[in-house]
Amino acid sequence: MSFPWANHYQPKHPFMQWLDSRLPLPRLVYNSVGAGYPVPRNINYWWNFGVLSGLALLIQIVTGIVLAMHFGANTLVAFDSVEHIMRDVNYGWLLRYAHANGASFFFIVVYIHIFRGLYYGSYKAPRELVWMLGVVILLLMMATGFMGYVLPWGQMSFWGATVITNLFSAIPVVGDSIVTLLLGGFAVDNATLNRFFSLHYLLPFVIAGVVILKIWSLHIPGSNNPAGIDVKGPADTLPFHPYFTAKDLFGAGVYLIVFSVFVFFLPNYLGHPDNYIPANPISTPAHIVPEWYFWPFYAILRAFTVDFILPAKLWGVLAMFAAILLLFFLPWLDGSNVKSNRFKPVSKQLFWVLMFDLLILGICGGKPAEEPWVRISQIASMYYFAHFLIILPIVSRIERPLPLPNSIAEAVLGKSEPAPANAAQPAE
Amino acid sequence: MVRLFGIAIGAVFCVVLLFAALSPREATEVDPTLAFHEHPKKVHWSWDGPIGLGVFGGYDRVQLQRGFQVYKEVCSACHSLNRIAFRNLGEIGFSEAEVKAIAKNWTHEVPTINPDTGEAATRTAIPSDKIPLVYANEIAARAANNNALPPDLSLITKARPDGSNYVYSLLSGFADVPANFPADRRPEAPLHYNPYFHSLAIAMAPPLSAGQVTYAEGQPEATVDQMSQDVAAFLTWAAEPKLEARKRAGVGVIAFLLILTTLAYLSYRRVWAGIKH
Numbered sequence: 041m042s043f044p045w046a047n048h049y050q051p052k053h054p055f056m057q058w059l060d061s062r063l064p065l066p067r068l069v070y071n072s073v074g075a076g077y078p079v080p081r082n083i084n085y086w087w088n089f090g091v092l093s094g095l096a097l098l099i100q101i102v103t104g105i106v107l108a109m110h111f112g113a114n115t116l117v118a119f120d121s122v123e124h125i126m127r128d129v130n131y132g133w134l135l136r137y138a139h140a141n142g143a144s145f146f147f148i149v150v151y152i153h154i155f156r157g158l159y160y161g162s163y164k165a166p167r168e169l170v171w172m173l174g175v176v177i178l179l180l181m182m183a184t185g186f187m188g189y190v191l192p193w194g195q196m197s198f199w200g201a202t203v204i205t206n207l208f209s210a211i212p213v214v215g216d217s218i219v220t221l222l223l224g225g226f227a228v229d230n231a232t233l234n235r236f237f238s239l240h241y242l243l244p245f246v247i248a249g250v251v252i253l254k255i256w257s258l259h260i261p262g263s264n265n266p267a268g269i270d271v272k273g274p275a276d277t278l279p280f281h282p283y284f285t286a287k288d289l290f291g292a293g294v295y296l297i298v299f300s301v302f303v304f305f306l307p308n309y310l311g312h313p314d315n316y317i318p319a320n321p322i323s324t325p326a327h328i329v330p331e332w333y334f335w336p337f338y339a340i341l342r343a344f345t346v347d348f349i350l351p352a353k354l355w356g357v358l359a360m361f362a363a364i365l366l367l368f369f370l371p372w373l374d375g376s377n378v379k380s381n382r383f384k385p386v387s388k389q390l391f392w393v394l395m396f397d398l399l400i401l402g403i404c405g406g407k408p409a410e411e412p413w414v415r416i417s418q419i420a421s422m423y424y425f426a427h428f429l430i431i432l433p434i435v436s437r438i439e440r441p442l443p444l445p446n447s448i449a450e451a452v453l454g455k456s457e458p459a460p461a462n463a464a465q466p467a468e
Numbered sequence: 469m470v471r472l473f474g475i476a477i478g479a480v481f482c483v484v485l486l487f488a489a490l491s492p493r494e495a496t497e498v499d500p501t502l503a504f505h506e507h508p509k510k511v512h513w514s515w516d517g518p519i520g521l522g523v524f525g526g527y528d529r530v531q532l533q534r535g536f537q538v539y540k541e542v543c544s545a546c547h548s549l550n551r552i553a554f555r556n557l558g559e560i561g562f563s564e565a566e567v568k569a570i571a572k573n574w575t576h577e578v579p580t581i582n583p584d585t586g587e588a589a590t591r592t593a594i595p596s597d598k599i600p601l602v603y604a605n606e607i608a609a610r611a612a613n614n615n616a617l618p619p620d621l622s623l624i625t626k627a628r629p630d631g632s633n634y635v636y637s638l639l640s641g642f643a644d645v646p647a648n649f650p651a652d653r654r655p656e657a658p659l660h661y662n663p664y665f666h667s668l669a670i671a672m673a674p675p676l677s678a679g680q681v682t683y684a685e686g687q688p689e690a691t692v693d694q695m696s697q698d699v700a701a702f703l704t705w706a707a708e709p710k711l712e713a714r715k716r717a718g719v720g721v722i723a724f725l726l727i728l729t730t731l732a733y734l735s736y737r738r739v740w741a742g743i744k745h
Contacts, residue, residue: 123623134714134717283740283743286739286740289732293725293732297722300718301718304722316623316627343488346484346487346491362481375471411496418486418488418489421481425482425485426478428474429481434475452745
């Protein structure tokens, strides 16, 4: 893997030599996230968000495993067991608030990570599979987040599950059967809660598996960089350790501070008050809203208000799934041979229009389905699809990029310079 | 090929959305009572801390005890507080003996079974019991309250937006129906007008009147405003009893992280010293 000038793992301690010759696990770590992985020297702070996503996943898994020790996945006790965690379990409040806010923060860092990929063209060849595995992770996260929100069995849990699972009934012929299969019955009930708990426990480990595939596939071409040009020689890279481990530790510290502000001082800010009311199948909340990280897609779902050959509901469901699935095709929709928006003045503007559009969609998704929000979300949804499916394929073909630097080293140093302290160093 | 497919699909979605955006809306009637809703009044709570950011500042134990008195003497006639055990009252400053006495003298007993016959029975409460329910079940509660259900108050301040201010505003906010209120929407008995309630018409009669509770000597006068604040503070504690532990831990954690992050930043700069990037 990686570049010919990458540092080689040379265990010095006899035990490490013994181990390396039998189970080269230290070698694997060294080559993956150690000094054996050369990284473009010019990557900026936006590249911290990959590692932060991994940290967020780890926090979710650790807090989730302990929460599961105290949670009762049964409609009779689920809500009470969550309150038991909050009141009677040692540091239960910390576990639950960290897990609930951890989900939001996981989405924040992953969304930023995705936007970075969009801006710098990290999805383009040769990293198409890295990007596509990332989209798989996003889908798995959405399923996990949705099912996790159902578990406390509050009003929003119950009615959110009812609304979202009902979407599948829009599918012709088999829709109703699919809903029954998802719910384990004809309405959201104990069978639903049980299977959602089971899957909510399973999927994070599936995510962890896909993360390993993603890192594996990333290490073939190595990381992209803000200039979007290929690594050409040793002067272009620095070893991951200690340069980027040091940078990532600093980034992790900043992340944990912001995260802690929410966990300890604003623990319910990102939640919905209705979820502190136990689920009641005969009382529907005035406004059913999903968690904030689904709002842009919820807005797209609700933007289809008119039957047009197909029923409006089916259009909404198709569009909501299409909005995410189209990301799989992004590497081929973008026809430009330049990756980074730094050198694409038109695409750069369009990226910021997309960010603004997503913000508008997010705001609309959190509002009740009334005017003017419905019409705004219809226009914003139109731009969303037009951006990825029409504008991007055309603009990427006709845009004239600015001249690219010859190499990363030249972009950073102004001219070529002798290779930095990057020569093979013996490992401990 | 992918691009042509993409453009075609994008065009289809855009056409459908354009059609939807241009189709006329049904005329929606604006609810004429909308303008009568009021946002909860803002109170400076003890847990908002000295600068109001909520970083420091815990509960005022004396206020919580006054609030508990209001709950016990007024609210508990209809509203349960079933997620709180009597033993928890020790956390707001009651002694062990006081907690025992409160449990023993509580108006409702705890359901149990007769150990000899196995029949349903009740017994006096002990500190480890949750505060007993007022009504045996929802039907009994509705039957006694004109078909309205008095909610359990254990989580009420977290189950409503801006909950502490909401509870305070609701309790102190009963008013006469404004003169310009739409005649066909006026709350009819047994409902009462309250601009803070989601429907403006609440089944609960104004529960507090000045001097209804006799506070201990040296405590503030028991005005409706004072009692509403006190019981809202008590219910905030009931919904979030770990608030003080949480904030204390938060200050420590963030102080630790600030030091760690500073050191991490310095070592990052040290590692990168002289490296252009």
